[in-house]
Amino acid sequence: MARGPMSRGIKILIGLAATLVVLVVIAVVFIATFDWNRARPMINDKVSTELNRPFAINGDLTVQWRREPGVTGWRGWVPWPNVTARDITLGNPDWAETPQMASLAAVEARLSPLPLIARRVVIPQIQLTGPTASLQRLADGRANWNFSLPAKEGDEAKATPWDLDIGTIGFDTAKVDLDDAVVQAKLSLAVDPLGEPIPFSQLTAFGNKPAEDVTGGDGKPRAEAGDKAAAGAEDATDAPTPGDYAFGWKMTGSYKAQKVSGEGKVGGLLALQDAATPFPLQADLRAGATRVRLAGTLTDPMKLGALDLRLALSGNSMADLYALTGVTLPDTPPYSTDGRLRADLHNPAGAVFDYSGFNGKVGDSDLHGDIRYAATQPRPKLTGKLRSDLLQLADLGPLIGLPADGADKADSKEKAAQAKDDKSGQPAGKVLPYAEFRTDRWRAMDADVSLTGKRIVHSERLPLTDLNARLILEDGTLRLMPLRFGVAGGSLDAAIRLDGGDTPLRGRIDLQARSLALKQLFPGFEPMRTSLGEINGKAAIDGTGNSVAALLGTANGSLSILINDGAISRGLTEIAGLNVANYLITTMFGDDTVKINCAAADMRIEKGVMHPRIFLFDTENALVEVEGPINLRDETLDLDITPHSKGFRIFSLRSPLYVQGTFANPKAGVHTGPLLARGAGMVALGALLTPAAGLLALIAPSVGEDNACTQMVEDMKQRGRKAPAKR
Template sequence: MTRPAKILTWAFASLLLVLTALAVFIATFDWNRIKPLLNARVSEALHRPFAVNGDLAVRWQRDAELEGWRAWVPTAHVRAENLSLGNPDWLAGTQMVGLKRVEFRLSLLPLLVRQVVIPRIDLKQPTASLKRLANGRANWTFDVASQAEPSPWSVEIGAIGFDEGQMRLDDQILKTQLNLVIDPLGKPIPFSDIVGQASAQKRNAQDYAFGVKVEGLYQGQPLIGHGKVGGLLAIQDARQPFPLQADLRSGDTHVILAGTLTDPRNLGALDLRLRLAGASLGNLYPLTGVTLPDSPSYSTDGHLTAKLREPGGAVFRYEGFNGTIGESDIHGDLTFVARQPRPKLSGALVSNQVLFKDLAPLIGADTSTAQKARGGVSEQPTDKVLPVEAFRTERWRAMDADVSFSGKRIEHGARLPFSDLSTHVLLDDGILSLEPLHFGVAGGNLRLKVHLDGRTVPMQGRAQLSARNLKLKALFPGFEPMQTSFGELNGDADLNGRGNSVAALLGTASGELKMLINDGAISRDLMEIAGLNVGNYVIGKLFGDKEVKINCAAADIGIKEGLATSRLFVLDTETAIINIDGTANLAQEQLDLNIDPQSKGLRLLSLRSPLYVRGPFAKPSAGVQAVPLMLRGAGLVALGVAVAPAAGLLALVAPSGDEPNQCTPVLAQMQAGKTDEITFSAP
């Protein structure tokens, strides 16, 4: 053997001997010797106590998951027992996280290029106590000193496995204290058993392996529930879905969800089937931060997706949901964006059939629903008609909204024949607008624009109303004499007020109301249909039990600081002209009206005194004036009280097909001031 060959042989043998010795040393080394140094270095880096209190061991073996020559390179299997991580020095308590055992695999080859690759890490019986104070300091935030230059090393964890464990969360900012317990199911449950075969094939998620129980407070509300999760959380593979299922209750609110979490390292996305049910939509605000109105009991079922790392804020989409609110159906799509400075809710809702009673809680008119929402305490006084339920304006600045709603059919029985509903709800920094709120009513339409400024105390509000072409025979379908009528009701109103309820807004309202009716009929039976007992009495006194034709009815009401005053309120019937004057105090809910009939012939000569209607809205009284208010000779002068009201009412005259509108000549003559020339058809 030549000298160079001998040198090469000796060098190779020496290297092999060194590697063998190193391998033997590593294989037989007692890794517990480095625990003091390891504990000290980790504690120093995290600025809190860390310790491996049990055995620390490393064993070497080939990785069966690798192929080719890489499969011959041994992988370090690290096991450490009884680990603890303490709290920072500003928080009382000795331990934040505890682990009975942690096991992980460490790939050696990536270390050559400064990569720490851990294909899998398993946590045995983890416990955690997480806390955040009211000042925002949280023990899960680590005060790691930043380096002048980024580290050349990178860490990559493939998946996390875990078994039974416990977690305690105390978050003073969210007003949340929860206890979470995770236990093995014993036997895995296929994902398809929970979400259905079709949905499972789309997601290709793992089976459920652990049961979860939660109890405590969330956003200050009691929360209890249970659910299921998978056994292996994929950290690096954003495409690997992690199964979730939960059944949660908070008060009257019930939440059921089933689906997957993907890209958990970045809290990337949720894909869930979500069912919600509860006593009132308003009760969701403390739990979700979404401002919704009080409502009857509701139930919805839809598809919830969430992208939690969007640049403009997390985006939640509740798509294709179906459900009910009260006895009305509801369908649609909603999007909630957690943007700054305020989140925003947008979307479109549709109802094929709306019961009118289910709309009442939106304005605080349904005291039973309001009572349930407040846990059984009703604010509506028994002697008050106008709703006193306060709007929750303090919630209006919590988010913005842009939602459209269409109710294709409204059910309300015969008294109020609404046919459909549509509105566009806008909420912008505490200002709520309905632009417009449209009802189809009795073959015509009722259109409102509502503007409520919840930023002011008390709230400022304005409502503009326009009623056009409301057919009288459709308004009173149960009243036979009206079925041959071609008459219509038209009206306008413009009101502004202040206050945090309908009663308060109307009690301070200023503005005006105009209304015109032509070619109708009236009787005690009509008052019965309308539910107006006082009207029943008045009509009975004026006309007995007969139906009487109305040629024209005109009203012009001025309203100032809640006091509505009749500027013009006249009914021209086939037998008499009836002038109504007086006031309605909206703040005190008191009526004070005088009804002065002027006979066109001999039919009413027996009625020597005017009538009155007085008392509270809830139960007014009617009677005959003891002494006539005035001598009545030329009663038609009442129609000419003011020229201006007549001019305003002319704008409400609308043609009824080919039939002449009998209000037109009357109002035209009143506008010209020719009250002495006003004529009507003889009875």
């Protein structure tokens, strides 16, 4: 009788266990044999509600239970669900142009069931087949990749964290189209798996070559800093090793009205989630004539932490980079650079980009240095120090609106007269630069950049030796202080201020030329090689207008120049390229070389017209007086040149000469009739006292000797005291 209750209890336990086993078996059989397609409507409705978008699994939804290979022990007997869903689509919001945002031909995933007990979702592998996406953003900022999920009261309080662990994500060719009105981009991107991963160290910004093979053809590296950046932060021995390249991509389309294309490689998708491992990037991009090549790493890619790249840029003009980067750079001849770009994208004051140790060419000039771009407020700022060991002066022409070969074109009046309007806005037959300053870009950022040129190459006509310049751009105002050239043993110093905040632009130029040695200025002219003479001058000009031509066409100010102890002949004017002067010199002096004791000019500039107050050449044979306006507004000349012979020198010329016409096509000749005086002649009545006194400050005596200009200016001062108040 004692065993009855025990036997009854055991029977109950066995029955419960059997029932449980039966239920489990029934559940397993049900799950294993259940037609999951019946669940598709419920799943589609649930996901559509959560995403607030149309979502649909249009094809089969199947679940197959399989033992996971490689899992040992009792866990190896637990089957894993292998889920496959086919023909998946995700719709667009109502405002989008197309009904569908994304699609998948199929998705397959394996789920580890046991970690679910501990609230861990472990998916060792996800395989995507035929993924496509069409991304769109309107000008008002609405984007179809932003989801307005429905808010539910108390969700945050009730939420229990689940850990998500995804092993690998694989896919065949993926296609993505982007239509972004905010950044003005329409792009098509195709991404393919590489098959076999490529180690990061085997690719550079210059293609599928090991870093050690990227040379200039002579076995030497293309750039000192570039090779250091080819593998990202190679100089940091304790830095994490970047992941392998897993995908290749190709892109075509347009960006800000420019055609763009490119190709490259990136790391695996899961590497995006690893903040500790640098994510590899490699790209070769083209936008119009601009080419960008890069290879390096992105740290913490999901949060855009930092960049470390080898970056090579090339194109027709650095100004073209403004549309791509927003960085204001000057117009230049064709350029190429290669250096290291490092960026701190999480700097509290704004992202900071350092392009360091770069080497490059601009036109035929070399360029080296370091620049920094900081995205600060209220405006970003560009700072840097640049140097050029060999600077071609013609390469500076585009900065003021001249074409890259403007120096050569300026020597040919035929070319100037026949020139067609070009993209710089230069009218035919005009000499002064008409290209407008891009003042709208000046207000987009600030800058403080210095440039030193060790050697400047131009020609014997203008022997420049060095350059020292500092450009400061602040709130739309551009200053070049200093702008200093070494010229013919002397210096040419300028201070330039252009206020782009005013409409039209207001500018001021102060210029000083000191101790320009004549024998160095004209080294090809034999009589000048023994000259001890110098050129000294100064100018102060104010004007308004958005180009060099406009500024000079409205200019007010003064220009003074003094030349002592020189020589002049037809040979000199040919060296200087002064075609009209050939005629004048030959007519007045023949082909002989004539010594210049002193040449003095003091010009008043008013509303774009230069009026000589003093314009004299004192030679050994004659005193030559020049009168008449030089109009900078319409680029015309109307000068009278009157020689007054000394002693018994007899001139065959009995009437004054004239120079008329335009800057591009001046014409010289002899007045055939009597010349009506423009006013009382300066030689006859004397020069104004103030201009003559001002010229004295420019006199630089020849070495240890009296200067002929000293006596001539003193004589003008004495005449000025005796002259009438009005001319």
